[in-house]
Amino acid sequence: MPAEHEIRADFDRDTIVVYQAYAPAIADAAMAAGRFVPPFSVRRMTWIKPSFLWLMHRSNWGLKAGQERILAVRITREGWERALSMATLTSFDRRLFRTPDEWQAQFRxxxxxxxxxxxxxxxxxxxxxxxxxVGLSRHVIAEYVERWAVSLADLTPRVRAMHDLLRSGQAEKARKLLPPEKVYPLRPDLARRVLIDA
Incomplete structure (x- = not known):
């Protein structure tokens, strides 16, 4: 059984894969350019997730409007850990903050x-x-796009195939198409900041 809080991801020595769901116009432009370009916006928050199955739940296997295309974005581990080092939880937790007011000031x-x-x-x-x-605000999205992102892959065909297998009762065949995930190690200060062993 995984720990209550742990990061499970597809990663290697230098990079980690995060997943995002986009409208076709954004995905098409990004894949054609090999990087995020307009209509992707660097002025609004973007959320990155290392869990493939969580994104499948969130996007309903790419069937929700505006989330039809599933991209795997390989970013540097340095960038990922920089994001975590700047992160504040979206809700108050007494293990990290003395008071709700302290949390709210940091969150804002x-x-x-x-x-x-x-x-x-x-x-x-x-x-x-x-x-x-992890939600990247407009203050760091340019860094994500220009410095952290190493490559983009369009997983939409795989997602469609997996969904079709599930609908036809072939869950084990679908499971074999899951991207690999293992526990991502964090140094102690970062682990505490994100509620791992806090």
């Missing part, structure tokens, strides 16, 4: 927001542990 000033959402199974059932989601 934060360039990065962070929340833990209930992780999901292949069929969308709630699991008894959480998945991390």
């Amino acid at each position: 000033a934060a360039a990065v927001h962070l929340q833990w959402d209930t992780e999901r199974s292949l069929r969308g059932a709630a699991l008894p542990y959480f998945s991390i989601q």
Whole structure:
């Protein structure tokens, strides 16, 4: 059983994969350019998630309007950990903040927001542990686009195939198409900041 709070991700020595769901116009432009370009906006918050199945739940397997295309964005681990180092939780937690007022002041000033959402199974059932989601504000999105992002991959065909398999009762075949995920290690100060071993 995974820990209540841990980061599970597809990563290697230098990079980590995060997932995002976009409208076709944004995904098409990004894939054509090999990087995020307009109509992607660097002036509004964007959320990145290392859990593939959480995004499948959130986007209903890419069937929600405006979330039809599933992109895997490989970013540097340095960028990922920089985002975590700037992050403030989206809700008060007494393990990290002395008072709600202290949390609110930090949250309002934060360039990065962070929340833990209930992780999901292949069929969308709630699991008894959480998945991390990181919101990058307009103050850091340019850095994400220009310095952290290493490559983009369009996983939409795989997502469609997996969804079709699930609908036809072939869950084990769908499971074999899941991207790999393992526990991402964090140094102690970052782990405490994001409620891991806090």
